[in-house]
Amino acid sequence: xxxxxxxxxxxxxxxxxxxxxxxxxxxxxxxxxxxxxxxxxxxxxxxxxxxxxxxxxxxxxxxxxxxxxxxxxxxxxxxxxxxxxxxxxxxxxxxxxxxxxxxxxxxxxxxxxxxxxxxxxxxxxxxxxxxxxxxxxxxxxxxxxxxxxxxxxxxxxxxxxxxxxxxxxxxxxxxxxxxxxxxxxxxxxxxxxxxxxxxxxxxxxxxxxxxxxxxxxxxxxxxxxxxxxxxxxxxxxxxxxxxxxxxxxxxxxxxxxxxxxxxxxxxxxxxxxxxxxxxxxxxxxxxxxxxxxxxxxxxxxxxxxxxxxxxxxxxxxxxxxxxxxxxxxxx
Amino acid sequence: xxxxxxxxxxxxxxxxxxxxxxxxxxxxxxxxxxxxxxxxxxxxxxxxxxxxxxxxxxxxxxxxxxxxxxxxxxxxxxxxxxxxxxxxxxxxxx
Ligand SMILES: [Fe+2]
Ligand SMILES: [Fe+2]
Numbered sequence: 001x002x003x004x005x006x007x008x009x010x011x012x013x014x015x016x017x018x019x020x021x022x023x024x025x026x027x028x029x030x031x032x033x034x035x036x037x038x039x040x041x042x043x044x045x046x047x048x049x050x051x052x053x054x055x056x057x058x059x060x061x062x063x064x065x066x067x068x069x070x071x072x073x074x075x076x077x078x079x080x081x082x083x084x085x086x087x088x089x090x091x092x093x094x095x096x097x098x099x100x101x102x103x104x105x106x107x108x109x110x111x112x113x114x115x116x117x118x119x120x121x122x123x124x125x126x127x128x129x130x131x132x133x134x135x136x137x138x139x140x141x142x143x144x145x146x147x148x149x150x151x152x153x154x155x156x157x158x159x160x161x162x163x164x165x166x167x168x169x170x171x172x173x174x175x176x177x178x179x180x181x182x183x184x185x186x187x188x189x190x191x192x193x194x195x196x197x198x199x200x201x202x203x204x205x206x207x208x209x210x211x212x213x214x215x216x217x218x219x220x221x222x223x224x225x226x227x228x229x230x231x232x233x234x235x236x237x238x239x240x241x242x243x244x245x246x247x248x249x250x251x252x253x254x255x256x257x258x259x260x261x262x263x264x265x266x267x268x269x270x271x272x273x274x275x276x277x278x279x280x281x282x283x284x285x286x287x288x289x290x291x292x293x294x295x296x297x298x299x300x301x302x303x304x305x306x307x308x309x310x311x312x313x314x315x316x317x318x319x320x321x322x323x324x325x326x327x328x329x330x331x
Numbered sequence: 332x333x334x335x336x337x338x339x340x341x342x343x344x345x346x347x348x349x350x351x352x353x354x355x356x357x358x359x360x361x362x363x364x365x366x367x368x369x370x371x372x373x374x375x376x377x378x379x380x381x382x383x384x385x386x387x388x389x390x391x392x393x394x395x396x397x398x399x400x401x402x403x404x405x406x407x408x409x410x411x412x413x414x415x416x417x418x419x420x421x422x423x424x425x
Contacts, residue, residue, distance in 0.1 A: 037395045086375070093372050097356040100338065106358055107335055163355070170376070316360035317334055323361065 015040050027228050032158040035101035043227055046220070047157050048104050050229065055095035056113045056120035060298050062088045064128040065137060073131060080177045081134060087174065091167045098159040114303050122284060123206050125292025132185055132192075136199035138178015140207040140245065146171050147241045148211065151231035160229075179248065186252045193253070200249065201257045208276070209284045211238040217281075243273045338387040339365040341372075343379035351383050359384075 015023075023040055026033065033039055062085050069085065072078035096106055112118035123141050128134065149171065152164040185196040212218060212234040224230040232240075249256050260277030267273030286292065336358040342351035354373050359365035365384040374382070393401055409415050418425055 034395065036392060083375075090372050090375060093357065094355055100356065105335065166354075313336060313360070316364060317336065320361035320364075 024226070027156050027226075030228075031156075032161065033156050034158045042223070043229075044102050046224060046227070046229060047160065048099055048102050050224075051095050051099040051102075051160055052104070052109050052112070053119050053121075055092045055099060055109065056118055057124065058088050058092035058095060059113075060120045060124045060302065061141075062092075063298055063301055064124055064126070064294070065134060067128050068131060068134050071131070072134075077181070084138070084174050084177060087170050091170070094163040094166055095160075098157075098163045101159045110306065114299060114306065116290065116299060119288060121210055122287040122292065123203075123210050124298060125287045125294045126202065126206050127293050129202075130195050130199060132182070132195040132199035133203070135178050135181030135185060135196065136203040138174050138176075139182055139248070140178075140200075140203050141210070142171055142174040142178060143245060144207050144210045144241050146175060147237050147244070151237075154228075154231060156228035182252055182254075186254065196252065197254050200254050204257050205279065205283075206287075208238055208242070208279055209287075211235070211241065213281065213284070214279075239268070239273060242276055243268070246274050336360055339369070339384040340387050340390060341365075341369040342383040342385070343369075343373055344381040345379050347380065351381065354378075356387060357384070 019038070020040055023038070023043070033043075065081060065085050065088075069078060069081055072081050096109060099109060100106060109118065113120070123144075128137070146168065149164055149168050153161055153168055155161045155164065182196050182199075185192040212221075215221065215233045215235045218234055221230065221233060225233065246256055246261065258277045260275070262275055263272060264275045265272045267275065287295070290296075337360070338356050338358055339362075340356050341354050343354050344351045357365055357368040357372055359368050362384060366382055369382050369384055373379075405411075
């Protein structure tokens with residue numbers, strides 16, 4: 001799913017003027033940068049950080065949805081949710097592989113996630129309290145992720161762009177299955193519709209926060225745009241998401257929990273768009289920095305999986321070494 | 332215990348008649364596990380009917396810093412291309 005506006009990128013770099021200029025020329029010519037190409041340290045660092053955060057978000061993102069697999073209301077929903085969560089695991093792995101081409105190891109990235117040094121999308125630090133949350137996540141969270149990820153398919157770094165193309169192909173099913181859950185609930189009993197509304201109420205604002213801070217507060221975003229790691233600013237992507245999603249909420253007969261939301265025909269260069277109310281950035285930073293409802297649980301769950309899987313990794317390596325030894329001895 | 336699980340490059344053939352194509356990488360202790368992981372990670376929607384896995388460490392790559400010396404000499408050998416040769420139109424398609 002889920003790339004977030006990058007948190008805390010540092011694009012500072014110390015190469016010579018001539019080197020940076022030559023690099024920028026390649027970028028401006030829309031040449032893709034491949035792993036072994038010469039690149040500014042700041043470019044490499046920004047990408048390692050962004051792709052790592054993105055990968056961690058996919059992996060941690062399996063947890064809130066995994067929470068409902070055993071309680072899915074039908075076999076059809078269970079099969080779909082299992083497939084979706086498995087996709088998210090796959091997305092994490094494509095992205096770790098892309099980051100590794102830049103010289104960071106998987107172990108290092110895993111370690112940074114577990115120690116709290118690496119960030120992941122703030123959205124996954126909210127709990128999934130009812131089945132409707134699974135609908136809201138597919139619809140809103142995967143929907144926001146798609147907005148973020150489609151332009152990343154044209155990212156200047158080849159392995160990231162290629163991973164994003166694979167991921168985007170798979171995301172559409174995620175959003176559609178979520179919206180279908182919402183639709184079914186909204187066409188059900190008043191209580192079921194109430195569940196859907198409650199899920200929208202809780203996930204709307206966190207979904208808007210997924211695009212990251214406002215452009216004016218997003219210090220390093222300009223360099224990322226110049227290097228074509230990013231193609232649209234946080235606010236541009238957020239606006240696109242709102243404009244696409246509000247009519248979908250109306251179709252469901254649900255109310256977007258923003259009293260200041262209103263159509264403004266002047267927005268988007270006169271094409272019209274929705275103006276939204278103030279986003280609670282204090283909440284955003286609290287959650288990013290570790291004080292969301294689920295931060296501790298999420299990291300604890302990842303650590304537990306890693307530690308309890310250690311014997312499997314060790315046994316597999318021991319087995320491989322033994323077989324290799326036998327093969328060598330037979331030669 | 333700090334031994335790292337090796338990295339494998341994954342190549343998939345979408346269908347018979349096409350070449351295997353690089354799709355990404357996986358970590359696995361040995362080739363059998365690498366094939367399993369590659370299947371799970373890269374072929375969930377009928378992306379292929381054949382997988383190759385190759386230890387990443389076994390790949391030797393050309394150096395992009397020497398790309399000019401390596402590949403530029405082909406640019407001035409225009410006589411390697413069919414359009415270099417003048418054949419009268421009367422001869423017909425050749
Ligand atoms: Fe994903
Ligand atoms: Fe997704």
